[in-house]
Amino acid sequence: MKGKFITLEGGEGSGKSTAIESIKQWLDDHSIPYLMTREPGGTPLAEDIRNLILQTREESVSDMTELLLVFAARAQHIAEKIQPALQQGVWVISDRFLDSSYVYQGNARGGSFAIIDQLAEWVVSDCQPDATLLLDVSVEVGQQRVVQRQQQDRLDKESFSFHEKVRQGFLQRAVAEPNRVSIIDASQDIESVKRQIQAQLDRLQLNWASTGS
Ligand SMILES: Nc1ncnc2c1ncn2[C@@H]1O[C@H](COP(=O)(O)OP(=O)(O)O)[C@@H](O)[C@H]1O
Numbered sequence: 319m320k321g322k323f324i325t326l327e328g329g330e331g332s333g334k335s336t337a338i339e340s341i342k343q344w345l346d347d348h349s350i351p352y353l354m355t356r357e358p359g360g361t362p363l364a365e366d367i368r369n370l371i372l373q374t375r376e377e378s379v380s381d382m383t384e385l386l387l388v389f390a391a392r393a394q395h396i397a398e399k400i401q402p403a404l405q406q407g408v409w410v411i412s413d414r415f416l417d418s419s420y421v422y423q424g425n426a427r428g429g430s431f432a433i434i435d436q437l438a439e440w441v442v443s444d445c446q447p448d449a450t451l452l453l454d455v456s457v458e459v460g461q462q463r464v465v466q467r468q469q470q471d472r473l474d475k476e477s478f479s480f481h482e483k484v485r486q487g488f489l490q491r492a493v494a495e496p497n498r499v500s501i502i503d504a505s506q507d508i509e510s511v512k513r514q515i516q517a518q519l520d521r522l523q524l525n526w527a528s529t530g531s
C-alpha cells in the first residue's frame with residue numbers, strides 16, 4: 319500500500335519546524351515508516367535551487383524566475399524523493415509544498431493562478447498531498463517568534479503586507495479545500511499545538527482506515 323503524503327503549511331514563525339517533532343512522535347508511536355522533507359529543497363539539487371531562491375542578492379529576481387525555480391526544485395523533489403518513498407509505503411511529511419507556491423508566488427506576489435495551475439498539473443500531477451496541516455497565526459506573533467533568527471532570507475525580509483497576504487492566501491485555500499486542509503490554531507502554546515496536530519493525525523488515520531485508502 320502507498321504511503322500517505324502530508325504537507326505542513328503556514329507563514330514564517332507559525333511553528334512548522336516545531337510541528338515536525340510532534341508528527342515524528344506520533345508516527346513513531348504508530349510504528350509508521352516515514353521520511354521528513356522540506357520545500358524548496360529535499361534533494362541535493364533541489365537544495366541548491368533553494369539557495370538560489372532564498373539568497374539575498376543585488377540583482378532583482380523576477381517573479382516568473384522565482385516561480386519557475388520553485389517548480390524546478392519541486393520536479394526534482396517529487397521524482398527523486400517523494401514518489402519513490404510513497405511507492406514503498408513510506409509516509410512523506412513535507413515542510414511546505416504546492417500551497418506555498420499559490421500563496422507566495424500567487425497571492426503575495428500577484429502571480430497568475432492560471433499559470434500556477436498549469437505548472438501544478440505538469441509538475442505535481444497526481445502527487446497531491448493526502449492531507450495538509452495549516453498552522454495559522456497572526457503575522458505579528460509569527461514575526462515576534464522569528465526575530466531572534468540571525469539569518470533573514472530574501473522572503474523573510476518582505477513587508478508586513480506581504481506576510482498578511484500569505485496568511486490570507488493560506489486561509490482561502492483551507493476554505494476552498496476543507497477535506498484536505500486542516501487549520502491548526504498556531505497561536506496557542508507549543509503543547510496545545512502539539513495536541514491539535516496529533517488529534518488531526520488520529521482523525522485522518524481513522525478516516526483512511528475506514529475507507530480502505
Ligand atoms: N506554539 C508556539 N508558541 C510559542 N513559540 C513557538 C510556538 N511554535 C514555535 N515556537 C517558536 O517560534 C519559533 C519559530 O518556530 P518554527 O517552528 O521555526 O516556525 P516555522 O518553521 O513555521 O518558521 C521557534 O523559536 C519556536 O521554538
Ligand SMILES: [Mg+2]
Nearest residue numbers: 334335336413
Ligand atoms: Mg521552519
